[in-house]
Amino acid sequence: MSNSKTLNIIIFGIGNVGSTLIHQINLAKPKLQAQQNLIINIPVVTNSKLAFFNEFGISNTWECDFDTFSVPYKIEEIIAFVNKYDLKNLVAIDATASKDFVENYIPLIQNGFHIISANKVANTLSYEFYNQLRLTLKKCNKSFLYETNVGAGLPIIETVKRLYDSGEQIQKIRGVFSGSLSYIFNEFSSNDVPFSKVLNQATTIGLTEPDAREDLSGNDVARKLLILARELNLKAEINDVSIESLVPKQLNGKTTLHQFKTRSKEFDAPFLEIKNKQKKGDVLRYVGELNVEKNTLEVKLVSEDKNSSIGQLKGANSVFEIYSDSYQESPLVIQGAGAGKDVTARGLFSDIIKLSNSLN
Numbered sequence: 001m002s003n004s005k006t007l008n009i010i011i012f013g014i015g016n017v018g019s020t021l022i023h024q025i026n027l028a029k030p031k032l033q034a035q036q037n038l039i040i041n042i043p044v045v046t047n048s049k050l051a052f053f054n055e056f057g058i059s060n061t062w063e064c065d066f067d068t069f070s071v072p073y074k075i076e077e078i079i080a081f082v083n084k085y086d087l088k089n090l091v092a093i094d095a096t097a098s099k100d101f102v103e104n105y106i107p108l109i110q111n112g113f114h115i116i117s118a119n120k121v122a123n124t125l126s127y128e129f130y131n132q133l134r135l136t137l138k139k140c141n142k143s144f145l146y147e148t149n150v151g152a153g154l155p156i157i158e159t160v161k162r163l164y165d166s167g168e169q170i171q172k173i174r175g176v177f178s179g180s181l182s183y184i185f186n187e188f189s190s191n192d193v194p195f196s197k198v199l200n201q202a203t204t205i206g207l208t209e210p211d212a213r214e215d216l217s218g219n220d221v222a223r224k225l226l227i228l229a230r231e232l233n234l235k236a237e238i239n240d241v242s243i244e245s246l247v248p249k250q251l252n253g254k255t256t257l258h259q260f261k262t263r264s265k266e267f268d269a270p271f272l273e274i275k276n277k278q279k280k281g282d283v284l285r286y287v288g289e290l291n292v293e294k295n296t297l298e299v300k301l302v303s304e305d306k307n308s309s310i311g312q313l314k315g316a317n318s319v320f321e322i323y324s325d326s327y328q329e330s331p332l333v334i335q336g337a338g339a340g341k342d343v344t345a346r347g348l349f350s351d352i353i354k355l356s357n358s359l360n
């Protein structure tokens, strides 16, 4: 088709989010081509060990093809593959939660890739790396989009950035930043169920991180706070976040993920005690607060009236209250599903479209 634009998208991580994104792209292809002259080609998909290559793009049978034809790979082989077939408008989608994968960002950018990421790691390593990444992007004229890092598909980063860039003074951002913990405390507060049961449900439906201790330890919310702080040009580090971890001491650190899962019942007694000690009509909420004026970042478990703005949340909803010069008395509030494979994949897809609109 004349004047059409082709994006070549490599998807790293085909778990909950990555495979849902592929499904959403496959469904949207005819409409994108007809209405926007946009062709999305997915020539490579990978998990942590294997990759499936097809220069013409994967088809609807990709899962079967992956099982049959995938091979062990190195990142250099993917770069060599896209060069061999002279693929243009390259986009690497990071749908992993991997620290190791982030080491590939700079080589990928230097080899012509834009990056779109659901993985929060790159934005929460040292400030030095944060800057180095942005300098490389600028030098190579490439983009890095990561709206799904905070609030999954909700437009948090874009809103905060636009307010900041237009000169708005933001004083505070407060809310329930974790969709999985929102779900867990909603279910746990309103039903007579053991904590371990709702934790396992949240993991099964894909709300938690691949290792749910990332959520329960407060690391995931701390990362989101840090990402927002850095959008506001605060030179904070992850160690600056004061975190109240929900993981019992004996399950922290040295246990493997498998051991942790088999011992999840150890959450039950302490959380039942916390629940029983609450005032009637209160619910548990895991809140994050970035206080720009005081330069503090804090993550903690609180008891909230169930009718308060934070207490009334349902399901896996997150809420972000942004207090600024123009939104002092009545904060700008963004609320909605804060986790889940569908909303997160849709957020990645929106970033793909945003990137595509910026390319010639």
Ligand SMILES: NC(=O)C1=CN([C@@H]2O[C@H](COP(=O)(O)OP(=O)(O)OC[C@H]3O[C@@H](n4cnc5c(N)ncnc54)[C@H](O)[C@@H]3O)[C@@H](O)[C@H]2O)C=CC1
Residues within 6 Å of the ligand: 012, 013, 014, 015, 016, 017, 018, 046, 047, 048, 049, 094, 095, 096, 097, 098, 100, 101, 118, 119, 120, 148, 149, 151, 152, 179, 206, 207, 208, 209, 210, 338, 339, 340, 341, 344
């Ligand atoms: N599930 C959710 O609601 C949300 C998830 N995210 C982020 O999306 C990312 C993916 O989450 P899920 O799909 O739920 O995880 P998942 O565990 O279902 O899938 C992760 C995938 O990454 C692959 N992987 C791991 N290390 C890799 C490496 N070094 N190279 C290539 N692939 C590698 C795994 O093999 C797997 O296919 C995470 O960073 C998470 O924080 C962000 C917002 C919401």
Ligand SMILES: N[C@@H](CC=O)C(=O)O
Residues within 6 Å of the ligand: 148, 149, 150, 151, 152, 177, 178, 179, 180, 181, 207, 208, 209, 215, 220, 338, 339, 340
């Ligand atoms: N595990 C995260 C998923 C989105 O980032 C959460 O629970 O919010």
